[in-house]
Amino acid sequence: MSILTSAASTAAPTPRAQRSNDINVAIGAAYSPLGNGLSVNLWATPDMDDYAYEAVYDAARISLPDAEDNVRTQLAEHNVQVRAFLNEDGPLTAQQRGADWMTRWSCTPHCINEHGTPTAPEWHAGVPVETVHRAIDCCYSDAEKATLPFLAVKTVVSNDKPQAYGRKTQVWLDYGRSIGELSPAEGRELLESMRAFLPLFEIVVEQAERSARDDFEGDPEIARLDQEAEHRRAAAITAKERVRKSGASS
Numbered sequence: 499m500s501i502l503t504s505a506a507s508t509a510a511p512t513p514r515a516q517r518s519n520d521i522n523v524a525i526g527a528a529y530s531p532l533g534n535g536l537s538v539n540l541w542a543t544p545d546m547d548d549y550a551y552e553a554v555y556d557a558a559r560i561s562l563p564d565a566e567d568n569v570r571t572q573l574a575e576h577n578v579q580v581r582a583f584l585n586e587d588g589p590l591t592a593q594q595r596g597a598d599w600m601t602r603w604s605c606t607p608h609c610i611n612e613h614g615t616p617t618a619p620e621w622h623a624g625v626p627v628e629t630v631h632r633a634i635d636c637c638y639s640d641a642e643k644a645t646l647p648f649l650a651v652k653t654v655v656s657n658d659k660p661q662a663y664g665r666k667t668q669v670w671l672d673y674g675r676s677i678g679e680l681s682p683a684e685g686r687e688l689l690e691s692m693r694a695f696l697p698l699f700e701i702v703v704e705q706a707e708r709s710a711r712d713d714f715e716g717d718p719e720i721a722r723l724d725q726e727a728e729h730r731r732a733a734a735i736t737a738k739e740r741v742r743k744s745g746a747s748s
């Protein structure tokens with residue numbers, strides 16, 4: 499499972515249907531640390547096709563069996579029994595698949611690509627790391643934002659017919675659906691630039707927080723009167739325009 503949703507509620511989920519109180523839970527190791535120092539994050543899934551709940555766990559903090567116990571306990575508090583855990587741990591790395599696999603596909607140790615399947619890329623990609631924060635671009639729907647990380651980054655190695663074309667290592671950085679293909683040196687440069695940007699970002703957020711103390715909601719009644727006045731003004735301009743045009747055509 500590569501998806502972490504910070505949008506997902508960290509509050510204990512509510513059972514969807516009291517009559518169906520034994521459910522499946524999809525569980526997988528998170529590729530990035532969970533927010534707020536959590537070891538397990540559990541949420542209800544939007545559809546009931548495969549499973550009713552999903553969970554991710556931080557493998558650095560908790561084992562899979564303990565994560566499953568944690569989920570079982572959380573749900574038991576709501577009278578929900580776990581029927582089965584559907585394991586969605588990330589794909590095997592080439593190293594885990596063994597030397598034969600690595601030789602056959604000229605894989606890098608951390609490559610997770612499913613070589614041999616029709617849609618598998620020819621290059622070798624490591625496990626992506628993602629920001630816990632989801633995409634923020636206002637052109638995406640909330641559902642799209644929940645499935646896309648704000649930023650994700652992975653290494654990619656291209657070594658197809660290396661004697662002819664050589665071997666090239668890159669850092670691929672995703673921003674929403676945009677991909678930047680960087681050389682390691684460019685990746686380093688970007689990293690330094692982001693580091694330098696953070697204190698400036700912080701200053702702007704602090705300014706905004708101070709400014710937001712003076713924010714307030716408008717009066718809906720005054721807003722209604724203002725909109726009515728706007729409509730009257732627009733109608734008057736249209737009417738005047740019509741008169742002018744009819745005068746010009748006669």
Ligand SMILES: [Zn+2]
Binds near residue numbers: 592604605
């Ligand atoms: Zn590979």
